[in-house]
Amino acid sequence: MTAETVSDAETVSDSETVSDAEAVRERALASLVTARERTTLLTTCVDGPELTAQHSPLMSPLVWDLAHIGNQEEQWLLRAVAGQEAIRPEIDSLYDAFEHPRAERPSLPLLSPKEAHRYAAEVRGRALDVLEKAAFHGTRLTEAGFAFGMIAQHEQQHDETMLITHQLRRGPQALTAPDPGPVPLFTGPAEVLVPGGPFTMGTSTEPWALDNERPAHRREVAPFWIDTTPVTNAAYQAFIEDGGYDEPRWWTAAGWAHVRRASLTAPLFWRRDGGQWLRRRFGVTEVVPPDEPVLHVCWYEADAYARWAGRRLPTEAEWEKAARHDPATGRSTRYPWGDADPTPEHANLGQRHLRPAPAGGYPAGASPLGVRQLIGDVWEWTASDFLPYPGFRAFPYKEYSEVFFGPEYKVLRGGSFAVDPVACRGTFRNWDHPIRRQIFSGFRTARDASRETS
Numbered sequence: 513m514t515a516e517t518v519s520d521a522e523t524v525s526d527s528e529t530v531s532d533a534e535a536v537r538e539r540a541l542a543s544l545v546t547a548r549e550r551t552t553l554l555t556t557c558v559d560g561p562e563l564t565a566q567h568s569p570l571m572s573p574l575v576w577d578l579a580h581i582g583n584q585e586e587q588w589l590l591r592a593v594a595g596q597e598a599i600r601p602e603i604d605s606l607y608d609a610f611e612h613p614r615a616e617r618p619s620l621p622l623l624s625p626k627e628a629h630r631y632a633a634e635v636r637g638r639a640l641d642v643l644e645k646a647a648f649h650g651t652r653l654t655e656a657g658f659a660f661g662m663i664a665q666h667e668q669q670h671d672e673t674m675l676i677t678h679q680l681r682r683g684p685q686a687l688t689a690p691d692p693g694p695v696p697l698f699t700g701p702a703e704v705l706v707p708g709g710p711f712t713m714g715t716s717t718e719p720w721a722l723d724n725e726r727p728a729h730r731r732e733v734a735p736f737w738i739d740t741t742p743v744t745n746a747a748y749q750a751f752i753e754d755g756g757y758d759e760p761r762w763w764t765a766a767g768w769a770h771v772r773r774a775s776l777t778a779p780l781f782w783r784r785d786g787g788q789w790l791r792r793r794f795g796v797t798e799v800v801p802p803d804e805p806v807l808h809v810c811w812y813e814a815d816a817y818a819r820w821a822g823r824r825l826p827t828e829a830e831w832e833k834a835a836r837h838d839p840a841t842g843r844s845t846r847y848p849w850g851d852a853d854p855t856p857e858h859a860n861l862g863q864r865h866l867r868p869a870p871a872g873g874y875p876a877g878a879s880p881l882g883v884r885q886l887i888g889d890v891w892e893w894t895a896s897d898f899l900p901y902p903g904f905r906a907f908p909y910k911e912y913s914e915v916f917f918g919p920e921y922k923v924l925r926g927g928s929f930a931v932d933p934v935a936c937r938g939t940f941r942n943w944d945h946p947i948r949r950q951i952f953s954g955f956r957t958a959r960d961a962s963r964e965t966s
């Protein structure tokens with residue numbers, strides 16, 4: 513594969529019209545308000561002891577996420593953008609994610625739920641004052657409202673983390689949401705041919721894109737076939753019934769060692785009950801729905817399934833080409849359906865539902881080639897390690913992405929039902945260890961097409 517930086521894609525203007533500035537202010541305000549409504553829901557639907565408890569060693573107590581959200585907002589919007597003094601400098605280190613791994617956070621002298629709510633609210637009040645007077649040019653941090661967008665995305669990402677904690681939590685149901693509307697059984701082609709050739713990967717123009725999505729660059733991709741929809745529970749059950757978890761030949765060496773060590777036999781939260789599979793979902797036990805994309809599988813499981821199916825996981829570049837490349841124009845669009853922001857017709861995003869929609873849903877969100885549900889529903893594991901793009905520059909801090917680059921992390925794409933639109937784009941990159949499956953992760957598969965088309 514070759515990659516080169518696109519030199520003419522980036523145009524950062526330091527002049528802006530009044531209406532541009534007001535549009536940025538409005539978008540920033542709406543994004544912060546939406547995020548806070550969700551944070552409030554996730555931290556008030558259970559009582560104080562539930563907020564301070566650690567529901568899994570993989571996760572922080574919910575009250576840590578709440579105060580951490582406030583602390584990051586204080587550090588970036590109040591101190592870095594507005595130059596204000598620290599409100600409570602003594603708590604910074606408690607809420608530094610790098611200083612304290614999740615397992616040790618419950619033993620820290622954290623703010624109580626009441627104090628954490630009060631602190632986050634005080635920071636937000638001051639942040640909205642800063643936003644009201646902000647000029648969105650002059651520094652990279654304030655250009656096009658980046659810092660406000662970054663903080664809204666950060667809060668939404670912790671909301672997704674808190675939703676994972678809710679899923680791991682034992683006890684009665686605390687959250688409810690309507691199910692996605694019924695989806696007619698998908699009868700279209702099972703896979704789509706994506707033509708070979710170069711396309712533009714990443715972005716240099718999306719104002720709130722994070723450092724790891726930048727810069728836009730050309731990427732050469734050989735022709736390949738990709739699944740039209742994510743892999744379903746029914747398809748995954750066929751892998752289980754065929755003895756997939758007992759056959760080392762489907763697994764990488766590391767995957768096989770892990771599946772034996774961790775005694776994996778099915779996706780997380782599944783259990784067999786006689787002749788059927790049940791799953792636990794936000795406090796409710798239910799029959800695993802056959803048509804829904806499979807959820808809560810790790811990278812090793814996704815990779816083994818693909819090999820069993822005679823296929824492979826798509827690379828990150830293949831996934832992005834399938835999601836963004838418009839063969840009619842040769843352009844890369846922001847989303848599979850074009851450049852418009854997501855609406856409820858396009859994708860299952862924003863915790864509107866507490867589950868993915870059945871495979872084949874959201875026809876309005878399909879790519880020009882007809883690939884569906886690339887955005888929303890389930891995060892999709894790709895074959896690729898998390899690596900910087902050519903020309904990457906860490907911004908605004910090294911710990912955002914740079915320290916995670918390398919073979920320890922695999923890239924996930926496309927967002928899930930738990931991801932807000934503000935933190936979801938055709939270029940957005942997520943990453944995690946290949947053993948992780950408490951996240952809202954599924955996958956689709958691909959295969960080479962070069963032999964048939966050359």
Ligand SMILES: [Fe+2]
Pocket residue numbers: 580584609666670
């Ligand atoms: Fe964070």
